[in-house]
Amino acid sequence: MTELTNTNEYLLSVQSIDTFIGQFHILEGVSVNVAKGSITVLLGRNGAGKTTTLKTVMGLTPPRDGKVIFDGQEIQGKRAFNIANLGIGYVPENRAIFRALTVLENLKLAERNKGDLERHADFIYDLFPDLERLSKLKGNQLSGGQQQMLAVARALVPENKLLLIDEPSEGLAPILIQQMMEAIRKLKDTTTILLVEQNFIMASQLAERYVIIDDGKSVHSGLMSDLVLNQELIHQYLGASIQAPISASEA
Amino acid sequence: MKNIWKKDKGFVIFVALAFAFPFIFSLLGQTSLTEGTNKFWQGQLINFFIMAVFAMSYDLLIGYAGMLSFGHAASFGGGAYTVALLLEHVAPDILKSYQIFIGSTNITEIVILIVCFLAAILVSILIGLLFSASAMRVKGAYFAMLTLALATALNLLARATDFVEWTGADEGMHGVPVPLWINPTQNRLTFYFIALAFLVLAYILMKRIVSSPTGRVIQATRENEDRARMIGYNPVTYRTLAFVIASVFAGLAGGFYALWTTSASPSMTSGVTTVNVLIMTILGGMGTLVGPLLGAGIMQIFSQFLYTWFGARWPLVFGIIFVLIVMFLPYGIVGTWRLQGFKIKQGWQRLLELTKTKETPEK
Numbered sequence: 001m002t003e004l005t006n007t008n009e010y011l012l013s014v015q016s017i018d019t020f021i022g023q024f025h026i027l028e029g030v031s032v033n034v035a036k037g038s039i040t041v042l043l044g045r046n047g048a049g050k051t052t053t054l055k056t057v058m059g060l061t062p063p064r065d066g067k068v069i070f071d072g073q074e075i076q077g078k079r080a081f082n083i084a085n086l087g088i089g090y091v092p093e094n095r096a097i098f099r100a101l102t103v104l105e106n107l108k109l110a111e112r113n114k115g116d117l118e119r120h121a122d123f124i125y126d127l128f129p130d131l132e133r134l135s136k137l138k139g140n141q142l143s144g145g146q147q148q149m150l151a152v153a154r155a156l157v158p159e160n161k162l163l164l165i166d167e168p169s170e171g172l173a174p175i176l177i178q179q180m181m182e183a184i185r186k187l188k189d190t191t192t193i194l195l196v197e198q199n200f201i202m203a204s205q206l207a208e209r210y211v212i213i214d215d216g217k218s219v220h221s222g223l224m225s226d227l228v229l230n231q232e233l234i235h236q237y238l239g240a241s242i243q244a245p246i247s248a249s250e251a
Numbered sequence: 252m253k254n255i256w257k258k259d260k261g262f263v264i265f266v267a268l269a270f271a272f273p274f275i276f277s278l279l280g281q282t283s284l285t286e287g288t289n290k291f292w293q294g295q296l297i298n299f300f301i302m303a304v305f306a307m308s309y310d311l312l313i314g315y316a317g318m319l320s321f322g323h324a325a326s327f328g329g330g331a332y333t334v335a336l337l338l339e340h341v342a343p344d345i346l347k348s349y350q351i352f353i354g355s356t357n358i359t360e361i362v363i364l365i366v367c368f369l370a371a372i373l374v375s376i377l378i379g380l381l382f383s384a385s386a387m388r389v390k391g392a393y394f395a396m397l398t399l400a401l402a403t404a405l406n407l408l409a410r411a412t413d414f415v416e417w418t419g420a421d422e423g424m425h426g427v428p429v430p431l432w433i434n435p436t437q438n439r440l441t442f443y444f445i446a447l448a449f450l451v452l453a454y455i456l457m458k459r460i461v462s463s464p465t466g467r468v469i470q471a472t473r474e475n476e477d478r479a480r481m482i483g484y485n486p487v488t489y490r491t492l493a494f495v496i497a498s499v500f501a502g503l504a505g506g507f508y509a510l511w512t513t514s515a516s517p518s519m520t521s522g523v524t525t526v527n528v529l530i531m532t533i534l535g536g537m538g539t540l541v542g543p544l545l546g547a548g549i550m551q552i553f554s555q556f557l558y559t560w561f562g563a564r565w566p567l568v569f570g571i572i573f574v575l576i577v578m579f580l581p582y583g584i585v586g587t588w589r590l591q592g593f594k595i596k597q598g599w600q601r602l603l604e605l606t607k608t609k610e611t612p613e614k
Contacts, residue, residue, distance in 0.1 A: 060477060084483035096478045098471045109467055110482050154482065 010069075011036045011162055011192045012057065017066030017076070019049075019056045026052045028216045029066070032194070034162070034209075039184070039193045041207035041224070043200070045239055049216045050196040051093060054164045057194075058090045059083040071161060085112065089155030093166040093196075095147040097154065099139035103131055106139060106150055112158035124153045127183040145176040152183065163187065166196045181206060200238060204228050212237045255455075262454065262541060269296065269447055273440060285440055293443045297435065299551035300450040301507045306531040306543035307457055308500035313529075314538030315461050316493035317473030319395045321525055322382060322402030326498040328409065328520030329378045330371040330505030332418065335427045335515035337367045340417060343428065360430040368506050375502025378405075379495035387487055387494070402520060409517040423516025427509065435511050442511065449507055450544075453500055457540060460496060469493045534576060536583025545584055 012034040019027040027049050034040045042050040055061040057068055059080040068076040075083050084090065097106050107117050107124070117124075125132040128149040134142065142150065148168065155163050168184065169177045181202055187193060188206075197203040203210070203224075210227050212220040214237050227233060256263055273284055273293055282289045305327055312318050342363045351359045386397040412420045419425070429435070435442040460466050472479045472486040479486050509515050518524065528543070531550050535542025550569075557565035580587040588595075 058481060060481070079485070080477075080480040081483050081485045084481060090481045092478075092481065096475065096481070098474050098478065100470060100474050101467060105467055108464065109471055111464075112483060158483075 009036070010034055011071060012194065013067075013069040014053065014057060015067040015069065017053075017056055017063040017068065019052055019061050019063045021052070021061055026061075026216055027056060027063070030056075030213060030216070030218045032211045032218060032221070034192060034194050036192055037188070038209060039188055039195060039207045040209045040211065041195045041197055041203045042211050042213055043197075043203060043238055044213040045237070046198075048213045050213050051166055053213065054090065054092075054166055054194070054196060057083075057164060058088065087159060087161040089158070089160035089163045091151050091155050091163065091165045091168065093170060095144065095151050097139045097142075097147050097150050102136055102138050103142070103150055104135040106154055107131075107135075107157055110154040110157035116158045120156055124156050127156075127186060128153050128179075145172050148172060148176075148180070149183075152180070156187070160191060163191055163193045165193060167198060168195070169197065169199045169202050177202060200234070259458075259541075265544075266447070266451055269300075270444075272296065273443065290439050293439050294435070295551060295555060297439075297443055297446045297511055299548050300446040301504050301511060302528070302531065302551060303544040303547040304450055304453040304507075305501055305504040306528045306535070306547045307454065307540055308497045308504065309525075309528045310532050310537060310540055310543045311457060311461070311493060311497040311500070313532060314536075314540075314543075315466065315473065316469050316490055316497075318490065318494065319391070320382070320386075320398040320494075321395045321522060322398030322400075322405075323497070323501055323528060324520050324522065324524035325382070325398075325402040325405045326375045326378050326501035327505035327508070327524060328405065328515070328517075329374045330502030331509040331515040331519045332409065332424075332505075333371040333374045333502070334367045334506040334509040335424045336417060337370060338363075338427050338429065338509075339424055342367075360432070364430065364433070368503065371502045371506040372499055375498045375505075376495055378502070379498030380491070382498070383491040383494045387490055399522060402522065402525065406517055406520045406522075409520050418515075421517060423514060423518075425514045425516075427513045427515070429510050429513050433510065435513070446507060446511070449503070453503070454540070454544070457500065461540065465489070465492065530573060533583055534573065536586025536589075539583065539585040539589065542583050542585035549584075 010033045012032070014030060014032040016029040016031050017027055018025070018029060030049065030053055032040070032042065032053060042053060044050050052061055056063050057070075057075075059075070059078055059082070063076050066076065067074055070083075070086060070088065073086070075086065098109065101109065111117055130146055131150060131153055134146060139147065139150070148170075152165065152168060155165075165184070168180050172180060177199070184193065184195070184206055195203065195207060197206075204227070207224050210221060210224050211218050212233075219237065220233065273289060276282070276289050276292060277284045280288065305323075308326075309320075309323050312320050312323065345363060346359060349359065350357055351362055382398055382401055385401065386394050389397060408414075409418060409423075410421050411418075414420070432438055433442055433445060461470070468479065468484050468489050469492070472484070472489050476486040479489070505519065508519065527550070528547075531546035532543045533546070534549060535544065535546030553572075554565060554569060557568055561568050576584070582590055
């Protein structure tokens, strides 16, 4: 919690938020700090509250208590579409694209200012070359991997300062996971990312910092390079199912 | 023009046919342009043109914005009553005391008609806003029930005896003084072309709206409100906008319907009227815009034949046909065609190839 003293350095600072969904107390004092130009990953077991943390930042499940400071501005309590317009792109899990619209229409829809897509088209199609080829297909005609790429690409259309990306590798074939990782790595040069990722190998290769969320509380945070060496911590909070991060040193 | 042809061949052909219809009918049947069966069928088509606009406006609501409203007739009736009330109670006094000329042409009646329709637009915007303000926060069945309740309230208002001198209460208003040059009884051919022009204009405008960026957001909120919110759109704003736009087109259609029937009656605001356009929309296919147009045509023209064949029992037969269509073409005629069109085309090609291979050995 000592990190909270110099909040100015952080693009996003989530300060002990409490979030309820219905009568359930999902987040109990979660704190997450994301430094400008970095990738921070939220780790934790299924149901720990990682997705809810992202949703709370986004205003989809507003916090009952605590602060969310984005770019020096308190945003808790603002409505989701206003928060989005401040420059936060959210890529939710389960490929939240519009299935009845074409790829191009999906991208166009994300424009915040006229010409956003045109300005960033080269960058987006460079990351995901498939999308250019598929631009006239409807969302429901895409494969799962293509839908996921479209969901990420959509967040890149407007000028976003922060991207919240939820489980980008979920359900993807290994070769697509590789492509997605490459894309996210390239994104780091231009933007700041808060990632939720179950795939520890992918997370450890991408992120500089981590926050472990367990049972609705942020229990640990620090540098990813320290975490990969701390097998005990990994085992305690992330479960035995996670493979040892063998490839982390190669990253 | 080239673009319209490319994208909407069907519609262009339809308009051309509709334009030529009175002349072709007159040539084929050796009948006068302005009398007899020709006049009768022009009337049927006028009814169809107006109902088509009403049905397309309903499609904006249900097909594109995903809002199942059972109160759409309120806007239709609102437009009809506005035009009828102004023509009956306001226009005669104005015509007596003022005359507006451009050069030597008297344009008073045209100006009055334009004002009537502007008023109809205003009233339907207000109805749209009233409905949105009260029903927008709920969804699904609750939304449908609230819109039905509001429309029923307006229906009761139309039937209220308190305003019997103005509205004719249960009887409605009949024999509204429509200017002679556009009067559907005396000058039906003129009215025919004006109604057709109204349909074409309404179609082009609605088509533009649904394919505009705003239209895309409206379709996005239909699919998933949260997702629209996440990328920075307020769904309530866009749903309200869709509701008001649909209401305006319904109001204009209602205004035209008042001119066509020279009347306004409480039944125009009733649930039955809404159900009729719902049937047209489902028949043709939701979210296709052309579908409801086709649905309105089928219902209008088909019902004539069904009536001559089956007499008063025709709704029963129509009901059976409707059930069959919904069972076998669940996305409506146009909707299913668009979904299956690819397969049908493939089937045709295979069939053509088969006939070709059959022919070659013969040679």
